[in-house]
Amino acid sequence: MYKINHKAVLLVFILQMIVGVIWYSSAPELLMGRSALVGVSTRPSVGMSLLFVLSTFVSLYFMAWLLAKVKGLSGFGRFFLIVQIWFFIVLPNYIFLIMHLNISETDSFYLLSYGAINCAIAACILPLWRSSRSIFKD
Numbered sequence: 841m842y843k844i845n846h847k848a849v850l851l852v853f854i855l856q857m858i859v860g861v862i863w864y865s866s867a868p869e870l871l872m873g874r875s876a877l878v879g880v881s882t883r884p885s886v887g888m889s890l891l892f893v894l895s896t897f898v899s900l901y902f903m904a905w906l907l908a909k910v911k912g913l914s915g916f917g918r919f920f921l922i923v924q925i926w927f928f929i930v931l932p933n934y935i936f937l938i939m940h941l942n943i944s945e946t947d948s949f950y951l952l953s954y955g956a957i958n959c960a961i962a963a964c965i966l967p968l969w970r971s972s973r974s975i976f977k978d
Contacts, residue, residue: 844904848969855965856896856958863954896958903962918967926959 903925907918934955938948 844901844908845966845969848965849900849904851969852962852965853897853900855961856900857893859957859961860892860896860954863957867950900958900962904966907966915967919963922963922966923959926955930955930959 903922906925907921910918910921913921931952934948934952937943938951943951
């Protein structure tokens with residue numbers, strides 16, 4: 841039975857947080873509540889930042905747990921499992937929100953881009969970097 845590779849989870853989490861900071865710093869002005877006239881940006885609250893970090897970690901750890909439980913798939917199959925999780929679970933939620941919040945095409949593409957980049961990072965690292973095996977039984 842495979843175990844969760846905590847080193848890979850930590851690496852992916854750090855990369856996703858770096859991408860998240862870059863993603864947020866390049867956010868469109870109207871989407872993030874920034875005032876284009878004054879030039880003052882509103883910073884997210886500590887609670888929202890913690891919620892962002894926690895939700896990213898929980899979804900990443902769920903993917904790692906799912907990969908540890910799935911048997912009989914190659915690395916390529918595990919890659920597509922992660923992509924399918926995003927494509928069939930996360931993407932419909934984004935589309936539903938975009939349709940009901942009347943967000944412009946540019947802003948909707950921007951919102952979808954972060955999830956797609958996070959999925960690509962997780963899909964490239966998690967399935968291919970398996971946890972090390974030990975000769976000792978745990």
